[in-house]
Amino acid sequence: MDWLDLPAANAARGFIELPGSKSISNRILLLAALANGKTLVRNLLISDDTAQMLNALETLGIKINQISKNDYSVEGAKGKFPVKQADLFLGNAGTAFRPLVAVLAIMGGHYRLSGVARMHERPIADLVNALRQLNANIAYLGNEGFPPLEIKPAELQTKAISIKGDVSSQFLSGLLMALPLTDKTTTIIVNGMLISRPYVELTLAQMARFGVQVIQKNWQHFTVPAPQTYKSPGEIIVEGDASSASYFLAAGAIGGGPVRVEGVGIESLQGDIHFADALEKMGAHIRKGKNWIESSSPISDTSRQSLQAIDLDCNHIPDAAMTLATTALFAKGTTTLRNIASWRVKETDRISAMAKELRKVGALVEEGKDFIRITPPATALTPHAIIDTYDDHRMAMCFSLVSLGVPLRINDPGCVAKTFPDYFKKFAMIVHS
Ligand SMILES: O=C(O)C1=C[C@@H](OP(=O)(O)O)[C@@H](O)[C@H](O)C1
Ligand SMILES: C=C(OP(=O)(O)O)C(=O)O
Incomplete structure (x- = not known):
């Protein structure tokens, strides 16, 4: 396993042009592949997750041309899909796997x-159960309830179906994108809580860009004509x-700033802009x-002051909430991040990964089924911690922030390739010692 040693930095300032949104990139690729006509997709994210979607669509017979580094025509x-029989390997890309299951099932x-x-x-x-209500033919090839899956042709029956929304919103997003392609109007009822709701809003907005409408009564009731x-x-x-932002x-909030990110701003529909x-x-x-969005440390008349702890329901920002966990190391008091049960899947x-690694830098951490509570060390962060990243891009990116206090080692930094292959190069551009 390789690693990256990050020296301690004492300031962060600068300007970063963000890579394209993972969530938008994979939605647009799929909808462009299903559309009438050719779509020119500009500023596509180039990363493992989008590579999985691109490969899958090409395997399914979609003609995709790379026009320049981030621009593709679909x-x-x-x-x-022209190809009626295929084996697809989708890595660990939820935004490829879940919607493709829904689309291929029909x-x-x-x-x-x-x-x-x-x-x-x-x-x-939850997604398989919803699709089975339409009579889709889906079998588990390994453990019941988990991929890998096999999908076979079926005579679909359209009707009202229900889906659980408390494990992942990607199941509902997948259904919403697939159902307009069936023969008859379907009503979807969401049973119980719908988590990560901004991602469903993002789905509906991308569908609308392709001229497809969904009639929505509230967040529990959708009719898909x-x-x-x-x-x-x-x-x-x-x-x-916005999650990469x-x-x-x-860093700007911890290390003085200003740090400006360019590529998302007040008009964005991505929920993670609310991280700001x-x-x-x-x-x-x-x-x-x-x-654009810009951050700086709290400033008083006389000096730079430190951040304050927060207690926050993070259901609307499940990915960016992880960044709050390492930001909490630089805040006065105890930070509690609530309603984050989906982090476990x-x-x-x-x-559990966050709790374990935060303790290595001296934090006091309490974890529960759906929350994490973080108190920074009373004196200073522990220097030279060796942070494990669990093949999780966000663990690696979150812990880079610790270098604004003390030097540390990050194991397997290459895992950032899932959504942000040159993350550490860009991070080095804004931190200064
Ligand atoms: O639909 C999407 O683009 C996503 C939805 C979220 O997942 P959940 O709905 O599983 O929380 C998020 O964590 C993921 O990174 C991207
Ligand atoms: C949860 C994530 O990814 P996925 O799209 O694979 O669910 C993530 O990027 O933080």
Whole structure:
């Protein structure tokens, strides 16, 4: 295993152009592949997760051309993938795996979908159960309730279906994107709590860009008129990734700043732009524009002051909330991040991984089923900790912030390739000693 030694830095300031949003990139690729007409996708995120989606779509017979580094043209297949039989490997990309299961279940072909070992531990039963209500033919090839899956052709029955929303919003997003392609209108009822709601809003917004409408009564009741056709909007520019922005904004709030991220701003639909509001609650100075956000440390008349701890329900920002956990190391008091049960079924058990690694730098940490509580060490952070990253890009990126206090080693830094391959190069551009 390789590692990266980060020296201690005492300031953060600068400007970062964000890579494209993972969530938007993979939605746009899928919808462009299903659309009528050719779509030019600009500023696509180039990372493991988007590579999984691109490879899968090409395997399914979609013609995709790379025009320049981040610009791709996608030839839409008018709602039907040309290839009717395929084995797809999707790594650990939830934004590829979940929507593709939903779309392929209604495609009338024979498909197998698998991923890395961790993907085979990430639940998918709620989505499979919803699709089975439509009479989709889906079998578990390994453990019941988890990938890998096999999908076979089936005579679909359209009707009202229900889905649970408390494990992952990606199941509902997948259904919403797939159902317009069926023959008849379906109603979806969400049973119980819907977590990570901004991602469902993002799904509906991307579908609307392709001319497809969903009638929504509230967040528990959706009617998907069908058949509908996705129509290429011609050109789409993918906005910057708001979750990736969180590390730089936190650095600005901890290390003086200003740090400005360019690519997302007040008009963004990505839920993770609200990470900036959480930083503001901690005392950071935040400025926002149409296409940028900037952070600086709290300033008093006389000196730079430290951040304050917060107690926050993080259900709306599940990914950026992880950044709050390491930012809490630089805040006065005890920070509690609540309503984060989904962390346990993502790239790793993120509550347990975060607790274990935070303790290595001297924090006092309490964890529960759906919360984490962090008190920074009374004196100073422990220098030279060796941080394990659990093949979780966000663990690696979050812990880079510790270098604003003390030097540390980050094991397997390459795991950032899932969403941000040149993260550490960009991080080095804004930290100064
Ligand atoms: O739909 C999406 O693009 C995502 C939804 C969220 O997952 P959950 O809905 O499982 O919380 C988020 O954590 C993930 O990184 C991306
Ligand atoms: C949870 C994440 O990824 P996925 O899309 O694989 O669910 C993430 O990027 O933090």
